[in-house]
Amino acid sequence: MNRSISGGRRLLGKVRMPGDKSISHRALILGAMAEGTTGIEGLAPGQDVRSTWRCLLALGVPITSRGNRVTLKGLGWRGLKEPRVALDAENSGTTMRLLMGVLAGNPILTELTGDDSLRRRPMERVAQPLNLMGATITMKNGRAPVTIRGGALKGIDYVSPVASAQVKSAVLLAGLLALDKTSFTEPVLSRDHTERMLPLFGIVPEREGFKVTVTGGLYLAGAQVFVPGDASSAAFWVVAASLLQGSDLHIVEVGANPTRIGFLDVLARMGAAVRRRDTAPVKEGGEPLADLLVRPAALTAVEVAAAEVPGLIDEVPILALAASRAQGVSRFRGLSELRHKESDRLAGIAALLTAFGADARVEGDDLVVTGPCRLKAARVDSGGDHRMAMTALVAGALAEGETTVERAECVDISYPMFYEDFTRALQA
Numbered sequence: 001m002n003r004s005i006s007g008g009r010r011l012l013g014k015v016r017m018p019g020d021k022s023i024s025h026r027a028l029i030l031g032a033m034a035e036g037t038t039g040i041e042g043l044a045p046g047q048d049v050r051s052t053w054r055c056l057l058a059l060g061v062p063i064t065s066r067g068n069r070v071t072l073k074g075l076g077w078r079g080l081k082e083p084r085v086a087l088d089a090e091n092s093g094t095t096m097r098l099l100m101g102v103l104a105g106n107p108i109l110t111e112l113t114g115d116d117s118l119r120r121r122p123m124e125r126v127a128q129p130l131n132l133m134g135a136t137i138t139m140k141n142g143r144a145p146v147t148i149r150g151g152a153l154k155g156i157d158y159v160s161p162v163a164s165a166q167v168k169s170a171v172l173l174a175g176l177l178a179l180d181k182t183s184f185t186e187p188v189l190s191r192d193h194t195e196r197m198l199p200l201f202g203i204v205p206e207r208e209g210f211k212v213t214v215t216g217g218l219y220l221a222g223a224q225v226f227v228p229g230d231a232s233s234a235a236f237w238v239v240a241a242s243l244l245q246g247s248d249l250h251i252v253e254v255g256a257n258p259t260r261i262g263f264l265d266v267l268a269r270m271g272a273a274v275r276r277r278d279t280a281p282v283k284e285g286g287e288p289l290a291d292l293l294v295r296p297a298a299l300t301a302v303e304v305a306a307a308e309v310p311g312l313i314d315e316v317p318i319l320a321l322a323a324s325r326a327q328g329v330s331r332f333r334g335l336s337e338l339r340h341k342e343s344d345r346l347a348g349i350a351a352l353l354t355a356f357g358a359d360a361r362v363e364g365d366d367l368v369v370t371g372p373c374r375l376k377a378a379r380v381d382s383g384g385d386h387r388m389a390m391t392a393l394v395a396g397a398l399a400e401g402e403t404t405v406e407r408a409e410c411v412d413i414s415y416p417m418f419y420e421d422f423t424r425a426l427q428a
């Protein structure tokens with residue numbers, strides 16, 4: 001589906017983001033592993049979380065929804081049922097990788113597959129530690145489809161070469177099903193939603209720097225989980241309101257987990273006028289919340305260090321767009337992980353910004369953007385990647401003339417109402 005958008009307007013009003021995608025996956029998966037009932041309020045509406053939901057249904061987990069509330073009955077310790085068909089994670093890396101961890105510890109045989117994009121993404125980084133724990137995970141060339149024969153696992157003390165919350169979560173989830181302790185050490189702290197959510201289910205992980213340890217064999221008790229607004233979705237709005245003259249935007253109750261909001265630090269260094277108002281922590285969340293109040297500002301170039309990347313991994317495309325409107329040369333260092341996302345986002349960002357007339361190039365694993373540049377409307381293809389589609393729509397709102405984004409329906413992956421909400425808030 002093509003979506004068109006034109007420049008020359010400003011963003012006004014109060015908006016609420018859809019539920020956080022990462023937290024939603026974890027709430028469903030931990031709920032499925034627990035004994036008893038789990039209630040989730042504000043589950044993310046996108047297709048990725050639906051993929052997890054459907055896989056869990058196929059594994060025998062009853063899940064129902066009513067209004068804003070989802071209820072599931074957990075199957076408890078190693079209680080997942082062998083599915084009759086291959087599980088399809090569709091476009092969702094989080095579904096596939098986190099479920100690999102859970103399935104490794106359940107005594108069943110499963111096959112996990114996905115769409116063309118997911119079948120191109122690396123899965124060996126998850127299979128390797130799980131196989132060391134005693135699972136039998138096989139695949140071709142390190143890519144899905146993945147076959148998992150799960151069973152009794154032993155704990156592991158794993159030092160990961162990549163800072164990946166998906167790998168970390170897979171190992172920790174398997175660790176819960178092992179009989180002793182499992183530790184995961186990462187080079188830089190990646191998003192810690194799994195660690196924060198576990199205490200709601202009665203399990204308290206130990207943390208020591210970048211090492212986290214869980215004790216296996218314990219009972220997870222059903223919990224009530226509140227899902228905050230998605231910080232990654234908010235990033236598109238924050239950048240747009242920072243750059244559209246005359247904007248005045250209020251985003252309510254966004255998740256403000258420090259491992260997710262690196263983009264706010266980068267924008268602050270660029271001179272953005274974003275005020276953060278912390279709201280009272282919500283009891284069932286385990287996650288901090290904040291309101292964001294955004295006004296436009298003149299931005300200056302920024303240097304983003306490789307160590308900052310895990311904290312803003314999904315926000316690089318929209319931050320690079322901000323850099324194209326900032327004075328000076330911006331450099332984002334150490335972006336090799338972006339090549340393994342829903343598309344090759346490193347090449348994709350440079351191509352997208354160039355299509356809008358910006359000066360962006362890839363140097364090794366770095367992205368270099370020189371600004372400020374006047375963006376010109378373009379006709380671009382999303383490449384089927386939701387975050388690239390939303391970046392292109394925001395670029396269209398900043399550009400002179402009318403922009404068309406082809407294959408824009410992929411925004412459904414994380415933010416199905418993005419186009420409607422965004423164009424409604426854009427005013428003359």
Ligand code: S3P
Pocket residue numbers: 021022023094163164165166167169190191313314337
């Ligand atoms: C996610 C972790 C990140 C992120 C993805 C969601 C998660 O991936 O890019 O959108 O929910 O754990 P990596 O762990 O592969 O960096």
